[in-house]
Amino acid sequence: MPIIWIGLIIVGVIGITCLILSHFELHRLVVTEYEIASPKLEQIWEGYRIAVLGDLHNNEFGENNETLIRAVKDANPDIILIVGDLMVVKEWKEKDFSVTDTILKGLSKLAPVYYANGNHELRMEQSPEQYPGWNQEFQQILKKYQIHYLVDQTVLLKKGGTTIALSGLNIGEEYYQFKGKKRQMPPCYIENKIGNPKKDQFHILMAHTPLYVEEYAQWGADLVFSGHFHGGTIRLPILGGVMTPQMQFFSGLDRGLVKRGETRMIVTGGLGTHSINIRLNNPPELVMVTLRSGDRNDRYQKGKRVRKKL
């Protein structure tokens, strides 16, 4: 047999094997645990549990997402944060909010849910002529389940007379259009949208894209939650995520804990996919964070990472 045929057969077998593995991985949920300590957190916040979900993109884990909802319940969160992109908003997709409805219904029974926009929510809001009625239906679902929708807004989480600030940043669509290099964000961009954090108050920022981690740190966020990069689609040992949905290669910001000065950013690898429906060595994840009240010398600890097949 000519060598070219042998080569083609080997490439074909590897390709088909990867597709089969990816098919199963798309529905293999893991739970990743972090612990974040800060001297800004009073003792009363010790052990406070935050569930973070992002980029579900209409994916399902069990019927009506029962497996995912049960995983959140078992993790026992005090609050649940959604960092955008529950659905798929693309020209070639039919309007479908069935997954959005069932997941928000299930989560809202477990703990207060706070929701920040991803680029897909932003798209249907900013292009109503292209997506007629989409945003209205989405807003009705949020209202029905009393979801706290944070669009350039800040709320205070209260416990025993102390507070933590939580903001949802609605980043403009132009910052999602990656054309070979990062678009510059003007100084005071975040400040103009949500004001400045208080110096002694622990401030959590939900910001869908992790690309602007330097800007979030400069603004003064203590803890940032992002997603959007889908864990880099395929993760390689040492090199990490290969590519984002915007075709950024080896961004280094696609999954895990990122440190910039005093700021810690946790990037969820997300729960679903769209357009490039492949995941390899990059299982969908539910992120759980436990807050710790710690002194400055031990301000942040990367917590134990627990992977749990469900």
Ligand SMILES: [Fe+2]
């Ligand atoms: Fe996204």
